[in-house]
Amino acid sequence: MSAGVKKAKSTGDLAKERNLPRKLIAPALIFSIALTQVPFLATIYFSLTEWNLLKPQDKKFAGIDNYLYVFQTGDLLPAIIATVGLTAFSVITSLLVGLFFAVLLDRKFLGQSVARTLIITPFLIMPAASALIWKFSMFDTNIGVINFVIQKLGFSAIGWSTQYPYISVIILLTWQFAPFMMLILLSGLQSQSREVLEAASVDRAGIWRTFAFITLPHLRQYIEIAILLGTIMLLQAFDPVAIMTKGTGGTKTLAYLLYERAFVGMNVGQAAAYGVVTVVLTIVVATVSLRSLFKVFISGVSK
């Protein structure tokens, strides 16, 4: 309706009308451009220089040498595979574990709120701290809980970080992010209409069929949001790799590779080149996936 009224106005009026909001937004816009784009431009500049912190006398313009290095050393593709693989597995496992706990917590029982708080805790612990906890208290061969149980069962201790680095990282990330998935799915479960569930039980649909044909379709949007947000957070996972596996066994993610180039290699130019390549890849992937895979935001508006 209001659109029709606006159409009646001349374009000059419209420009004037929009002038004030534009001026009001300007400071915030300039600030956010300065905050996000200036460092990015600096990174692009750094990526074109040969600059090793330990050899300041050799600092010079390098053209595209750093980009050639990025694509020729063959570290980039394994890092992308590691990042995508670890993220995908961790998102799926934490989603399944989260769904399990969400369904359990959706029932009324004594101490429900205490149980919910306890289950959320892993998500609230600092990532570095939880990596350390898992390294020493859980996975350690001498004092770790997991190996203690394994040995009590009569098997010999497992060197998790050495033998199963990939699985170790996934286990830790699942422990950390399952509560987050659970929170989103739980809100979905609680928004289910009781009448529909009652009707299903009157029709004797049974627990499994109710879950598969009523609850899961209802949860679809929530699952999509959980996957999207979980992927964004898990792509940046760095601490378990830095603290437990040190990039061995196919766990050298893009984030860890970049860290190594910058703070072990002290090579600002190469690190910046990796950074720029990562940003470009992220923009491409995000654009495609947001448009095609996740219609949830658009459909959410139309409802």
Place this chain on the structure above:
Amino acid sequence: MNNKVKALIAVVVVAIAGVVVVQQRSGGDVTLTLATVNNGQMKDMESLKGEFEAANPGIKVNFQVMEEGDLRSAVTSDVANKAGQYDIVTIGAYEVPQWGANGWLTDLTPDLADKAYDVGDILPPVKDALSVNGKQYAVPFYGESSILMYNKEILDAKGVKLSNNPTWNEVAAAAKKVNSAKTAGICLRGKPGWGDLFAPLTTVVQTFGGTWYDMNWDAKVNSPEFTQAVTFYKDLLAAAGEKDPVSYSFNECLTALKTGKVAMWYDASVAASMLEADDSPVKGKMGYAHAPVVKTKEAGWLWSWNLAVPANTQNKEAAVKFIKWATSKDYHQLVGKKLGWSLVPPGARTSTYSIPEYKEAAAAYAPITLEVMSAVNPKQPGVNPQPWVGIQYVAIPEFQDVGNQVAQLVADAIAGRTTVKEALDKGQVIAQAAGDAHKK
């Protein structure tokens, strides 16, 4: 982000500089800023700085204590960019010759010539590692080598005896003999990193006759000797080592040895003082031997934490005065009397080992530390000559990167995901790229 941090640092530096300038003008005082690592001995130095300030009115010393990794990046960027934030820096034996050759550090040779300081008392291998072309760029605060430590109770129970100069074959045989489900035979660092896995592994490579680079800076990482040494290390870990080597470095092995989970350990000599500490369950049960060898006479490494004065400091005279005080014989007496004799910084001065009170307090490990530290040769630790000074590292800026990447490859080989040959063939390419930058 980068620029913001830089701006912030700039503001802080200007503020500090302003404070220093104001102080200097008001009372003619000098405030020295010292960057150091958060080890026990350094904190002892901080607690005793009042003695220095009392003896030298007009000089104040401000300590900035950091984690090793933070210290390395903070000091490196400050000194390399000539920012001049620090008057005194604590740096490792790896950095000193490189930074000295770059002209980043003050040449201390003339200042150390006086008789009271007695520069000849500094352990010769340590002094060698801190000098370039006869110029000494730093003074050692404390030093260490690597030794074999073993739990005598566990070895005796199996009837195993070790000599004072064991070979790696003897040690491997002993480790396999005492290895059991509850107690691993030997603990060796496996955590990927140039300062973790490759500190002990490089000494093993050298005593097997291998090296990182030959005299022409050609990489020798996939040479037969290097391969043989890494294979030996891997096989020993598999047969009698700790279960999760990627997680294990100095602190993890120390805990395992203290709690009786391993029988032997090859690592830094400074660990002995922790194994013999009053709260250690294995105090008095330990035996110590030289680093195991194959083709060389000695295989111990050499490390020291040192004090140096950046070349562009405004307070050179006062800074030199302080580092001479902190590394003097008098300072060792002061630590002994004020804090306890077992806390005297080890491995820097020969005379430390003739102080009667120290000999008594550190009877279990002082003799072997002195013996090993005087015997190692940082100029040529291996079988063949090498174009750098240093034992468990290559003194070029690229080495922390090269060592780190090759360590990850070797860790994959230790876990059995690749073969040693594949890992070292890849490592050879990485090492050669760094070596090419040093060819003349």
